[in-house]
Amino acid sequence: MEIRCLGGFRIAVRGVAVDCGAVRPKARSLLRLLALRAGTPVHRDALLDALWPDLPHESGVRNLQVTVSRLRALLEPGTGRGSATLLVRDEHSYGLALGRRLTSDVREFDRWSAACLRPAHRWGTERRAAGLRAALHWYGGDLLPEEGSAEWVAEERRRLRGQAARLCAALAGCELELGRADASAAVAEHALALDPYLDGAWRTLIAARERVGDPAAAENSRRAYARTLRALGVA
Numbered sequence: 001m002e003i004r005c006l007g008g009f010r011i012a013v014r015g016v017a018v019d020c021g022a023v024r025p026k027a028r029s030l031l032r033l034l035a036l037r038a039g040t041p042v043h044r045d046a047l048l049d050a051l052w053p054d055l056p057h058e059s060g061v062r063n064l065q066v067t068v069s070r071l072r073a074l075l076e077p078g079t080g081r082g083s084a085t086l087l088v089r090d091e092h093s094y095g096l097a098l099g100r101r102l103t104s105d106v107r108e109f110d111r112w113s114a115a116c117l118r119p120a121h122r123w124g125t126e127r128r129a130a131g132l133r134a135a136l137h138w139y140g141g142d143l144l145p146e147e148g149s150a151e152w153v154a155e156e157r158r159r160l161r162g163q164a165a166r167l168c169a170a171l172a173g174c175e176l177e178l179g180r181a182d183a184s185a186a187v188a189e190h191a192l193a194l195d196p197y198l199d200g201a202w203r204t205l206i207a208a209r210e211r212v213g214d215p216a217a218a219e220n221s222r223r224a225y226a227r228t229l230r231a232l233g234v235a
Contacts, residue, residue, distance in 0.1 A: 109160065116170070
């Protein structure tokens with residue numbers, strides 16, 4: 001199973017893309033929530049709180065059971081009752097691809113980020129830059145944009161966006177150190193598009209534009225940085 005949640009939801013089983021438009025919106029939301037936690041059981045109550053918060057408990061459980069049944073038919077068409085292997089139940093929890101081969105962009109992004117954002121005293125600059133690029137390869141954009149401002153996705157979306165911004169800022173610093181000022185400026189701009197309050201990214205952007213020999217662009221960045229600081233109440 002291959003799952004993509006960053007920049008838009010996509011899922012494939014054994015190399016074949018799943019047509020999520022074949023099920024209702026609530027079923028798609030349940031699939032996305034389980035995909036975000038793929039490989040880990042999610043308790044029934046957490047699913048009910050996220051997707052059926054206004055229903056009485058028993059009604060919510062019935063809706064959940066019906067929706068799970070539809071998703072099983074979508075993921076493994078023709079599979080008989082009780083023989084599903086991709087969306088399974090573990091007592092009062094449900095999980096996607098438990099114990100099965102799974103590729104998840106969120107999981108890979110977190111794994112690479114954890115390695116790259118550690119203190120880098122053992123890394124050479126070129127090696128660290130390569131690791132940062134590998135981590136950012138998995139960040140295709142905001143988490144599950146199809147879910148809009150849904151509470152169950154909003155906090156995780158902010159976390160991953162901030163993580164991507166920090167990776168970009170670190171990569172911009174590496175590119176500047178390696179003498180690639182143009183690349184440094186481009187990545188620093190990307191970092192600030194994700195998080196305009198990253199102090200280090202502003203400093204790297206200004207330095208990169210000065211290194212390129214574009215004092216006007218450097219001054220524009222310096223003024224934009226000053227406006228950001230004033231907005232934060234920093235002298």
